Amino acid sequence: MLKSKFFVCIFCLTLLSSCVSREEMVYFQNLDQIGRGTDHLTYNNLEIKPNDQLAITVSADEIEAAMPFNLPYVGNSLGGQPGEVRIGGTPSLQKYLVNSQGEIQFPILGSVKVVGLNRKELSSLLETKISDYIKNPIVNIQISNFQITVLGEVGRPGTFTINDEYISLPKALGLAGDLTIYGKRKNVLVVRESIDGTKEHAYLDLTDAGIVNSPFYYLQQNDVIYVEPNGPQIQSASYNRNASVYISIASVLISLAVVLTR
Template identity: 60%
Template sequence: MKRSQIVKSLQVVLCVFLLSSCVSRKEIVYFQGLEEAGERLEQNQNKSLAIKPNDLLTISVSAPEQAAAMPFNLPVVGMPETSGPLALSPQGRQQLQTYLVAKDGKIEFPVLGEMTVEGLSTQELASKLKKDISEFVQDPIVNVRITNFQVSVLGEVNRPGTYDVTGEHLSLPKALGLAGDLSIYGERSNVLVMREVDGKKVYKYLDLTNPEILESPFYYLQQNDVVYVEPNSAQRQSASYNRNAGVYISIASVLISLAVLLTR
């Protein structure tokens, strides 16, 4: 093979490589056209997290006269020398007992008895309890919190795992941020979110590059949601390649260089 033919072949290979490695902005950048979707984000943000069966709740009741509020708090277990809703753990930290929401969506609350909490937000439950307790206690203060809010982020992210959430609002981008964001091999236009609704598994594929994601009920995550980022086409194709392909390419490059030198 003549030297000119070899050089032309190398140029063709190089051009094909460069063209195949180009990635458009549309495939990578999140929330394109976001300026048109600000109002939709605000509307979606107003939705509160709803309490579900198997949730763990901490509920504390206080009042100016704390003794009057004590019957509405869970008793301390294993700490007979302590009274009140708070107990010191072996590490010296204060720890509240939790209410487990039953499968029928109910809890057993001191004095008030059985009540349905499923479907309520923590703010709604606190308001309901405050109203009911006000019949017995003057100016009660009620705080409700979901303590088992976790999400799992799997697939093509930099730190896959299960993450505890301290607040009650966790967006999909923030969850991905906890996991170190998508790797360069993550498919940004087809992120899967799975959750359980009324005992059934439901799912939705979301496009991170599309601002319409802000309107989705899956944009804000709920307890025990699972997020899966699938590999993009380049990563799927590379999975079928021989792991020694890089070595073979290097050897081929050396052989081509030698051929060029010998044909001078």
């Protein structure tokens, strides 16, 4: 009888310790209460920062007239006969590096201040300047080194390159394999470096659909996301690795004691 009560107690304690409420796990729980009007929080507002690498192409009605405003494509150098250089592989467009002064060196135009502008603003600025030389220029811009880093309690932590420059917090977590069962969903940290080099941060609650209104919901280049482990996971880090063995031995000894004292 004593033995039966013992195992019943153990079973009940296990059930109680494993219970997790819906409010702690489910994402975007009050989504129906979120209104519209968050269109301004889009990736189009990304500001260009120092050390960004920009892929810029210029086109126009007359293709040849636009060529001087484009950097040449480069490929891999292949060895040949002495004094011979051959180009192989897939050519790639050279990039403009934004220097510490927030400028790029653009063909014919020279130094152009780009830091603090978004892609649309920079496109308009370059089109205006280039229109002094050619008719109807069209400028396309992409931030080629757009990366985000996801750390902590996720399935696949790491640094990810974003090709289309559009990345929300849930999408970034999806790239990292989503949160593990041990990750805190109500306290996800986003760290961002501003143009002047200072750090900003915010803690976002994934269970609250209101995070779509946060300026940190859409990520910017070089943002870092950190998912903190929950309480039980932190406590488990201090456990002895042989604890499970000790518990098994203790269970056998207790069971044996119960049988012998019956």
